[in-house]
Amino acid sequence: RKVVALVPAAGRGLRMGTKTPKQFLGLGGVPLLVHSLRVFEASRVITEVILAVPAEDRDYCRDEIVARHRFSKVRRIVAGGKQRQDSVRHALAEVEPDAELVLVHDAVRPFVTEDMIARVTDAADRHGGAIIAIPSRDTLKQVGPDHIIERTVDRAPLWQAQTPQAFRRSVLQKAHDHAVIKGYVGTDEADLVERIGVPVVVVEGSGENIKITRPEDLIIGEAILAERTR
Ligand code: C5P
Numbered sequence: 001r002k003v004v005a006l007v008p009a010a011g012r013g014l015r016m017g018t019k020t021p022k023q024f025l026g027l028g029g030v031p032l033l034v035h036s037l038r039v040f041e042a043s044r045v046i047t048e049v050i051l052a053v054p055a056e057d058r059d060y061c062r063d064e065i066v067a068r069h070r071f072s073k074v075r076r077i078v079a080g081g082k083q084r085q086d087s088v089r090h091a092l093a094e095v096e097p098d099a100e101l102v103l104v105h106d107a108v109r110p111f112v113t114e115d116m117i118a119r120v121t122d123a124a125d126r127h128g129g130a131i132i133a134i135p136s137r138d139t140l141k142q143v144g145p146d147h148i149i150e151r152t153v154d155r156a157p158l159w160q161a162q163t164p165q166a167f168r169r170s171v172l173q174k175a176h177d178h179a180v181i182k183g184y185v186g187t188d189e190a191d192l193v194e195r196i197g198v199p200v201v202v203v204e205g206s207g208e209n210i211k212i213t214r215p216e217d218l219i220i221g222e223a224i225l226a227e228r229t230r
Contacts, residue, residue: 001047001101002047002048002098003045003046004048004050004099005043005046005048005050005104006049006092006104006105007036007104007105008052008087008091009051009061010052010053010054010079010081015213016214016215017215021054022108022213023107024057024060027221027222027225032108032212034065036106036109037074039114039117040105041071041072041073043118044114045121046073048099049074050078050095051074051076051078052077052080052081052087053077055080058079078090078091083185085176085179085192089180092173100168100169101121101124101167101169102166102167102168103124103164104165104189105164108212109210110212111228113206116132116164116203116205120132120165123201125168127199127200128168128200129165129166130165130167130203131188131189131201132162132163132202132205133162133203134162134206135155135204136158136159137155140152140155140158141153161187162209165189165190167200171193171198174196175189176192182195
């Protein structure tokens with residue numbers, strides 16, 4: 001069974017406030033992206049990885065990330081696009097038609113596990129689409145423009161979406177084609193798939209599967225890494 005992982009790593013990381021895009025910043029001495037790619041390389045369900053990176057960083061990624069770390073599953077490196085959704089679409093265009101399932105995983109979530117990959121892939125195989133998510137933990141308030149709380153939202157049905165997100169290839173392709181036609185930009189892949197009416201299920205992830213977005217996330221990331229390698 002062909003299961004292809006698309007890894008969008010073409011952001012500029014403006015919220016991080018560094019010149020280097022965050023996916024190339026060091027965590028435990030190696031670029032963030034390397035941590036995510038190691039897990040996909042080791043995964044028994046993944047057969048191929050397609051990486052989307054900034055056009056100007058393709059050579060660096062080929063030599064310093066993929067060749068240096070011997071990521072044998074990364075067979076294609078494509079140039080990303082303006083928005084994350086464009087980067088995913090460029091990678092998706094490289095997937096061969098005989099691939100059954102496609103996973104999308106943000107390069108900047110270095111704590112994904114092989115177990116998450118296996119569980120989300122199985123769920124997508126059964127339902128058409130599945131994402132890793134966690135139940136919302138904090139009390140949620142709906143707030144008006146004047147900063148006055150309008151109500152407390154029932155958090156029981158609310159989950160926070162993470163990646164990986166997995167889909168049958170045909171489903172994700174149709175969802176992206178539909179988004180292009182409608183000129184719609186979604187916040188994640190599930191958003192696009194929900195819009196074509198295909199059910200997407202949640203598979204419980206972990207609070208450690210954080211997205212490295214702001215400088216403080218790197219501090220938390222180093223702590224998680226230290227705990228795991230102890
Ligand atoms: O900016 P954000 O945290 O949402 O980025 C999530 C992932 O999408 C990151 O791995 C980032 O590199 C990637 N991305 C991309 N192309 C863009 C913007 C973001 O591949 N144009």
